[in-house]
Amino acid sequence: xxxxxxxxxxxxxxxxxxxxxxxxxxxxxxxxxxxxxxxxxxxxxxxxxxxxxxxxxxxxxxxxxxxxxxxxxxxxxxxxxxxxxxxxxxxxxxxxxxxxxxxxxxxxxxxxxxxxxxxxxxx
Amino acid sequence: xxxxxxxxxxxxxxxxxxxxxxxxxxxxxxxxxxxxxxxxxxxxxxxxxxxxxxxxxxxxxxxxxxxxxxxxxxxxxxxxxxxxxxxxxxxxxxxxxxxxxxxxxxxxxxxxxxxxxxxxxxxxxxxxxxxxxxxxxxxxxxxxxxxxxxxxxxxxxxxxxxxxxxxxxxxxxxxxxxxxxxxxxxxxxxxxxxxxxxxxxxxxxxxxxxxxxxxxxxxxxx
Numbered sequence: 001x002x003x004x005x006x007x008x009x010x011x012x013x014x015x016x017x018x019x020x021x022x023x024x025x026x027x028x029x030x031x032x033x034x035x036x037x038x039x040x041x042x043x044x045x046x047x048x049x050x051x052x053x054x055x056x057x058x059x060x061x062x063x064x065x066x067x068x069x070x071x072x073x074x075x076x077x078x079x080x081x082x083x084x085x086x087x088x089x090x091x092x093x094x095x096x097x098x099x100x101x102x103x104x105x106x107x108x109x110x111x112x113x114x115x116x117x118x119x120x121x122x123x
Numbered sequence: 124x125x126x127x128x129x130x131x132x133x134x135x136x137x138x139x140x141x142x143x144x145x146x147x148x149x150x151x152x153x154x155x156x157x158x159x160x161x162x163x164x165x166x167x168x169x170x171x172x173x174x175x176x177x178x179x180x181x182x183x184x185x186x187x188x189x190x191x192x193x194x195x196x197x198x199x200x201x202x203x204x205x206x207x208x209x210x211x212x213x214x215x216x217x218x219x220x221x222x223x224x225x226x227x228x229x230x231x232x233x234x235x236x237x238x239x240x241x242x243x244x245x246x247x248x249x250x251x252x253x254x255x256x257x258x259x260x261x262x263x264x265x266x267x268x269x270x271x272x273x274x275x276x277x278x279x280x281x282x283x284x285x286x287x288x289x290x291x292x293x294x295x296x297x298x299x300x301x302x303x304x305x306x307x308x309x310x311x312x313x314x315x316x317x318x319x320x321x322x323x324x325x326x327x328x329x330x331x332x333x334x335x336x337x338x339x340x341x342x343x344x345x
Binding site for chain 2: 003005006007008009010035036039040042043044045046047048050
């Protein structure tokens with residue numbers, strides 16, 4: 001994983017895991033990598049990963065089984081709600097920036113559609 | 124391993140009229156991994172020699188001494204005819220030492236115990252000395268430019284070893300002018316410039332302010 005060097009590492013890893021949970025790549029109820037393993041994969045200090053899991057636990061997306069490690073919450077309705085919240089946040093900031101740049105709704109949607117195609121997304 | 128910070132205050136050192144360290148101090152929290160950043164000649168090695176028991180000619184105070192501090196130097200203090208297994212025996216005599224772990228890491232790094240330091244490549248020799256210091260149970264581990272001379276495999280070996288130990292209480296301080304490869308491992312950084320040390324700063328709080336460690340380092344040098 002490549003990190004932006006001027007943003008906190010923990011927030012970048014947390015976002016990465018959230019996206020995996022929201023997209024279903026990390027299935028509801030499935031086990032997440034152990035702290036040391038994830039630290040080695042990302043080549044970061046394990047204390048950073050501890051903080052990531054703490055934050056995701058506070059957000060109730062992850063729970064700790066004291067003997068077996070970290071797991072994605074099995075609550076699919078909750079994951080869907082958090083996904084919505086996450087996307088509204090990201091998309092909301094995008095809309096604000098577009099408006100500040102003087103974009104209209106039609107232009108914004110046209111650009112969104114064009115970029116969706118260019119970046120190889122399916123319909 | 125005892126739960127304690129590593130504290131040094133007012134460390135000063137001169138070579139003749141030239142003042143190399145002018146009152147350097149810090150409290151390094153237990154369990155942290157600190158990057159001590161500085162250009163060549165900033166006094167990093169001079170400071171580490173003092174903190175690592177290799178230089179007793181200084182003024183100031185250091186909280187942990189002797190076998191509480193393991194130190195990987197840039198210039199090897201060991202004669203070339205020493206065998207790796209003799210080096211391990213030396214460390215076992217002077218430090219609390221995990222010989223089993225050292226043996227397994229040496230195997231993993233493909234360094235035979237019977238080989239003399241002189242017969243190893245510069246990188247392997249340095250790796251052998253890293254393993255020795257790493258496998259002490261000293262609460263403080265000082266590493267002076269630990270990645271210098273290492274190929275990519277050896278660098279990964281060192282980085283992964285540091286990741287493995289960084290949930291422990293141990294304090295690791297790394298002196299380096301190469302920020303890129305270790306910056307994501309540091310919990311704190313401190314910049315040494317012209318014999319003085321800037322305050323110890325939390326790495327994530329630097330990034331939270333929108334700056335990279337490298338930018339922070341550059342700004343501290345100005």
